[in-house]
Amino acid sequence: MWYISYWFWPVFSALVWAAMLITMLVVWATDGYPKYPSMEQTQTIAYISDIGAQGLKPFFITMSTITVVSFNVNFILERWLRHTGRLAPNTSVWQKIWSLASVIAAIAGGVGLILVTVFDTLHHPRKHRVFLGLFIGGYIVSAIFICWEYQRLGYYYRSESILRYSFWIKLFFIIVEVALAIAFGVAGNQKKYNVGAVLEWVIAFIFFFYVLSFLIDFMPAVRHKGRQSRATEMDVALAEGGDQMAAERGYFRGGAAAQEHGNGYTNGYMNGHANGDTNGHLNAHKPPAPAAVPPSRNF
Known part of the structure; x- marks a missing residue:
C-alpha cells in the first residue's frame, strides 16, 4: 500500500523543491542574469518570484504545487502513524490538538505558496506579498506546534532519541527562519533589494532542509513496522x-x-520418613525376646 513507503514523501517533496530552485537559478544564469520587468532599478539579483513571473511561471506553479501536496502528506501521515502506534503515540489530548494545529498551519502555508506562484510579483505585487507572508508564516507556526508536541512526547518517551533530534532541528528552523524573515522584511522596507533577494534564496534553501528533516521522524516506523x-x-x-x-x-x-x-x-x-517410621514402628511393636532358660538342676 501507499503508506508502506512513508519515508519516500519527505525525500520526494524536498527534492522537487530543490530541483525547482536550482533550475530557476540555472535558467537565470544561462540567460545572462537579465534584468526582469518586475525588478527595481537598483536591483541586480533576481528574486525567486522575479524569475517565476516570466517564462517559467507554469513550471513555478507546477513544481510548487507538487511540493505542497507531497509535503502535506508528511503531516497527515505522521498523524496517522502516531494514531496507529507505528510512531510513539500521543499521551494527552493536548498533544493531539497541537499535532492537528500543525497540520492546519501547514495546509495554510501550502495554500500561500501556491497562491504566491499564481499571483506573481509582476502583475499582482500586493497580493503576492500577502501570500508570501502566509506561506512563510504558515510553515513557521506549523513548526512551532510540532516542536511543542515533540517536546512533550520526548518527556514521556525518554528512550526515543529521534524525538529530541527532530525537536532541535525544527527549533533551529524556527529560530533561523524567523530571523531571516525579519531581515528580509527590513531589507525590503529599506529598499536594499539585492540583500532581500539573497535572503529570499537562503530562506528557500533552508526550507529544503526543513522538509527533508521529516525523514528523521519516520525512521522509527521504518525500523519497526507494527510498532x-x-x-x-x-x-x-x-x-x-x-x-x-x-x-x-x-x-x-x-x-x-x-x-x-x-x-x-x-x-x-x-x-527418610518411610524408613524411619517403618523401622521405628516395627521395632516398637516387636515382641520381647524370650527370657533365657535356666540351666537344669538334673546335671
Missing part, C-alpha cells in the same frame, strides 16, 4: 521476564530445578 504501544511493550517484557525466571528455576515443563526440588524433596521425605 507496539509502550504499555504493550511493558506487558510483553514482564511476561517474558516471568517466563525466563520460571525457566531458570525450572518450575515449568519438568525443568531441572523442578526435578531436583521435587525428587529431592520426595525421595528425601518419603525415604
Whole structure:
C-alpha cells in the first residue's frame, strides 16, 4: 500500500523543491542574469518570484504545487502513524490538538505558496506579498506546534532519541527562519533589494532542509513496522521476564530445578520418613525376646 513507503514523501517533496530552485537559478544564469520587468532599478539579483513571473511561471506553479501536496502528506501521515502506534503515540489530548494545529498551519502555508506562484510579483505585487507572508508564516507556526508536541512526547518517551533530534532541528528552523524573515522584511522596507533577494534564496534553501528533516521522524516506523504501544511493550517484557525466571528455576515443563526440588524433596521425605517410621514402628511393636532358660538342676 501507499503508506508502506512513508519515508519516500519527505525525500520526494524536498527534492522537487530543490530541483525547482536550482533550475530557476540555472535558467537565470544561462540567460545572462537579465534584468526582469518586475525588478527595481537598483536591483541586480533576481528574486525567486522575479524569475517565476516570466517564462517559467507554469513550471513555478507546477513544481510548487507538487511540493505542497507531497509535503502535506508528511503531516497527515505522521498523524496517522502516531494514531496507529507505528510512531510513539500521543499521551494527552493536548498533544493531539497541537499535532492537528500543525497540520492546519501547514495546509495554510501550502495554500500561500501556491497562491504566491499564481499571483506573481509582476502583475499582482500586493497580493503576492500577502501570500508570501502566509506561506512563510504558515510553515513557521506549523513548526512551532510540532516542536511543542515533540517536546512533550520526548518527556514521556525518554528512550526515543529521534524525538529530541527532530525537536532541535525544527527549533533551529524556527529560530533561523524567523530571523531571516525579519531581515528580509527590513531589507525590503529599506529598499536594499539585492540583500532581500539573497535572503529570499537562503530562506528557500533552508526550507529544503526543513522538509527533508521529516525523514528523521519516520525512521522509527521504518525500523519497526507494527510498532507496539509502550504499555504493550511493558506487558510483553514482564511476561517474558516471568517466563525466563520460571525457566531458570525450572518450575515449568519438568525443568531441572523442578526435578531436583521435587525428587529431592520426595525421595528425601518419603525415604527418610518411610524408613524411619517403618523401622521405628516395627521395632516398637516387636515382641520381647524370650527370657533365657535356666540351666537344669538334673546335671
